[in-house]
Amino acid sequence: MAKRVTGPEIEKLIQLLAKVPGLGPRSARRAALHLIKKREQLMGPLAQAMGDAHAKVKICSCCGNVDTMDPCTVCTDDRRDQSVIIVVEDVSDLWALERSGAMNVAYHVLGGTLSPLDGVGPDDLNIKGLIDRVAKGGVREIIIAVNATVEGQTTAHYITDHLADLGVKITRLAHGVPVGGELDYLDEGTLSAALRARTLI
Amino acid sequence: MAKRVTGPEIEKLIQLLAKVPGLGPRSARRAALHLIKKREQLMGPLAQAMGDAHAKVKICSCCGNVDTMDPCTVCTDDRRDQSVIIVVEDVSDLWALERSGAMNVAYHVLGGTLSPLDGVGPDDLNIKGLIDRVAKGGVREIIIAVNATVEGQTTAHYITDHLADLGVKITRLAHGVPVGGELDYLDEGTLSAALRARTLI
Incomplete structure (x- = not known):
C-alpha cells in the first residue's frame, strides 16, 4: 500500500x-x-x-505423515493391515488415497522424488526409512504410488532396486483411463497403456 | 476425510x-x-x-475503516485534506482507491448498499455518520465512489438527497473506458457514457 x-x-x-x-x-x-x-x-x-x-504438529518418525502424535494415527491404527505399505511422494497423496477409501493399509511418505537436476538424491528422501521398515519384517506388499512423471518413475525404479533382495512383493498403481475421463483429451501414452492393460467385461 | x-x-x-x-x-x-x-x-x-x-482490530468510529486504532490512521492523518470525503461501500474499496494514489483525502465507509430486497435499509448502513460528519462543518466536497451497480446508484441518490441541504459539493466518479480496456469487450452503457463525456485531446 x-x-x-x-x-x-x-x-x-x-x-x-x-x-x-x-x-x-x-x-x-x-x-x-x-x-x-x-x-x-x-x-x-x-x-x-x-x-x-x-x-x-509432528512428522511421524515411522511413515513421514503429518500428525499431532508420533507414531501417527495411521501407523498406530491396528484396524489397518500394517503389512501392506503404500509409498507416496507427499502427505497430500496419502490424504488423497485415504479419501478414495479403497484400501485400509499403512503408508510411507518419501517427501519428494529423486531429481538429480535439483540436487535431490536418495539421502534427501525418506527411502532409508522404508528399507528399514521392510527389513524389520512383517511387510508383505509395497504398493508404489508415486506420480506418473519422469521423476516419479525414476524414484520408483530406485526403490524397486533397493527392495529387490528383501523378498517383498512390489506393485505399482495401474495406468489407464481416468474414471469419467474423455478419450479425446487423453495423451497417447495413457491410451496405449489402457489398451495394453485392457480387461474382460 | x-x-x-x-x-x-x-x-x-x-x-x-x-x-x-x-x-x-x-x-x-x-x-x-x-x-x-x-x-x-x-x-x-x-x-x-x-x-x-x-x-x-477496531472499526473506526468516524469513517468505518478497519484499523488497530480508533479514530483510524486515515482519519488522524493531518497531511490529508480532511475537508474532502470519498464515500465507498466497503473497506476494500477504500484500500483500492488508496493504491491508486490519486487523492490524499478522507474516506467514509458505508458498509454496503441499500438493497430493499435483502432487507438493507438506510439504518443498516453508516449513512447517519456521514450526515453528522458533514453537518459538523469543515467538509467542502463529498465524492461518491460506490459501485456502478443498481444498488450502488440507489445508495448514491439517497445520500445525495440527504446531503442536499447541507451546502456541500457532491461529485461522483467519472464513467468511461477503463485504462487498458478494449472497446470490443465493453458494454453499450459504458461506451455511451464514454462518448457523452468525451474530452478534448
Whole structure:
C-alpha cells in the first residue's frame, strides 16, 4: 500500500496471508477483510487452531505423515493391515488415497522424488526409512504410488532396486483411463497403456 | 476425510482454512500442508499475526475503516485534506482507491448498499455518520465512489438527497473506458457514457 491506511498488525497479517498457497496479494487483502468481519466466528478460532497446530504438529518418525502424535494415527491404527505399505511422494497423496477409501493399509511418505537436476538424491528422501521398515519384517506388499512423471518413475525404479533382495512383493498403481475421463483429451501414452492393460467385461 | 489420518488439531485447521474466501476444501488442505512444512517461517508468525490482529482490530468510529486504532490512521492523518470525503461501500474499496494514489483525502465507509430486497435499509448502513460528519462543518466536497451497480446508484441518490441541504459539493466518479480496456469487450452503457463525456485531446 502506497500510504499507510490501516494498522501495522493488519498489514502484517495481509503480508503473511499472501504467502499461503492459493492466496495472492489481492486475495490476501480480501481474506483479511473477511476475517476481520467475522472476527469472533472465524478469525479468533483460526488463530487459535493455527497456534495449536503449530505447537503440536509432528512428522511421524515411522511413515513421514503429518500428525499431532508420533507414531501417527495411521501407523498406530491396528484396524489397518500394517503389512501392506503404500509409498507416496507427499502427505497430500496419502490424504488423497485415504479419501478414495479403497484400501485400509499403512503408508510411507518419501517427501519428494529423486531429481538429480535439483540436487535431490536418495539421502534427501525418506527411502532409508522404508528399507528399514521392510527389513524389520512383517511387510508383505509395497504398493508404489508415486506420480506418473519422469521423476516419479525414476524414484520408483530406485526403490524397486533397493527392495529387490528383501523378498517383498512390489506393485505399482495401474495406468489407464481416468474414471469419467474423455478419450479425446487423453495423451497417447495413457491410451496405449489402457489398451495394453485392457480387461474382460 | 473418511477415516482419521491425522490429528484433530490439523483437521480443525483445515476446516477453518476452508472458510477463508479464496480457499476451498482442497486448497485448504494444500495450504495446511504448506503451513506445516514452513511451520517456523510461516505458520508460527501467521498464527501470531492473526492473534494480534484479532485482539487489536477496531472499526473506526468516524469513517468505518478497519484499523488497530480508533479514530483510524486515515482519519488522524493531518497531511490529508480532511475537508474532502470519498464515500465507498466497503473497506476494500477504500484500500483500492488508496493504491491508486490519486487523492490524499478522507474516506467514509458505508458498509454496503441499500438493497430493499435483502432487507438493507438506510439504518443498516453508516449513512447517519456521514450526515453528522458533514453537518459538523469543515467538509467542502463529498465524492461518491460506490459501485456502478443498481444498488450502488440507489445508495448514491439517497445520500445525495440527504446531503442536499447541507451546502456541500457532491461529485461522483467519472464513467468511461477503463485504462487498458478494449472497446470490443465493453458494454453499450459504458461506451455511451464514454462518448457523452468525451474530452478534448
